[in-house]
Amino acid sequence: KQEVTQIPAALSVPEGENLVLNCSFTDSAIYNLQWFRQDPGKGLTSLLLIQSSQREQTSGRLNASLDKSSGRSTLYIAASQPGDSATYLCAVRLTGGGNKLTFGTGTQLKVEL
Amino acid sequence: DAGVTQSPTHLIKTRGQQVTLRCSPKSGHDTVSWYQQALGQGPQFIFQYYEEEERQRGNFPDRFSGHQFPNYSSELNVNALLLGDSALYLCASSRPSGGTDTQYFGPGTRLTVL
Numbered sequence: 001k002q003e004v005t006q007i008p009a010a011l012s013v014p015e016g017e018n019l020v021l022n023c024s025f026t027d028s029a030i031y032n033l034q035w036f037r038q039d040p041g042k043g044l045t046s047l048l049l050i051q052s053s054q055r056e057q058t059s060g061r062l063n064a065s066l067d068k069s070s071g072r073s074t075l076y077i078a079a080s081q082p083g084d085s086a087t088y089l090c091a092v093r094l095t096g097g098g099n100k101l102t103f104g105t106g107t108q109l110k111v112e113l
Numbered sequence: 114d115a116g117v118t119q120s121p122t123h124l125i126k127t128r129g130q131q132v133t134l135r136c137s138p139k140s141g142h143d144t145v146s147w148y149q150q151a152l153g154q155g156p157q158f159i160f161q162y163y164e165e166e167e168r169q170r171g172n173f174p175d176r177f178s179g180h181q182f183p184n185y186s187s188e189l190n191v192n193a194l195l196l197g198d199s200a201l202y203l204c205a206s207s208r209p210s211g212g213t214d215t216q217y218f219g220p221g222t223r224l225t226v227l
Binding site: 004031032034036041042043044045046049051089091093098099100101102103104105106 | 117119144146148153154155156157158161168169171201203205207209214215216217218219220221223
C-alpha cells in the first residue's frame with residue numbers, strides 16, 4: 001500500500017526566504033507525482049506534475065524534483081511571499097494504479113511580513 | 114473555459130439522511146474522480162468514473178455510490194449519513210486518454226452531518 005508522508009507538517013518563514021518542502025513515498029513504482037496548493041476551505045490548485053521519467057519541473061519561483069529510487073520529492077519555493085501562504089500537498093499516481101492519487105497530509109506554510 | 118465546478122458549495126444534513134453532490138468536469142475532460150478530505154487530512158480517493166462506469170474504487174463502503182452522465186458530469190451519492198462523513202468532497206477531472214495526466218480539482222462541497 002502506497003503511503004505518502006510530508007515533512008514538516010507546518011512551517012513559518014519570513015518573507016523573501018527560500019524554502020524546501022519534502023514529500024516521501026513508500027512505493028517507487030510511480031507513474032507521476034503532482035504538487036498542489038490548497039487555500040483554507042478551498043479546492044486544490046495544481047502547481048507542478050513530474051512524470052516518472054523526469055527529474056524535475058519548474059514553474060516561475062517553484063521547482064519540484066523527483067528521486068524515485070529514494071522515494072522522495074521536494075518542492076523548492078524561491079523568494080517566498082505572503083501570498084504563498086497555503087497548504088501544500090503532494091500526490092502520487094502509481095504505475096498500473098489507474099488514475100487514483102494518493103495524497104500526503106500536507107505542509108501548512110505561513111510566510112510572514 | 115470554465116474549470117471544474119461543483120454544487121452545492123455547502124450542505125448540512127442530519128444522521129441517516131441521504132445526500133447528492135454534483136460535479137461538472139473541465140471542458141474536454143472525460144474522467145471524473147471523487148475524493149473525501151477530512152479536516153487536517155489529505156484527500157482520500159473514493160472512486161473514479163470513465164465512460165459512465167465506475168473504473169476504480171477506494172476503501173469506502175457501498176453507502177458511497179456515484180454516476181456519470183453522457184456529458185461526463187458526475188454525481189456522488191451518500192446514503193445513511195454518519196457524523197464521520199462530515200468533510201470536504203472534492204471532484205477532479207482529467208483526460209488520460211488524451212494525454213492529460215494532470216488532475217484538475219473543483220472548489221469542493223463542504224458537507225456537515227449533525
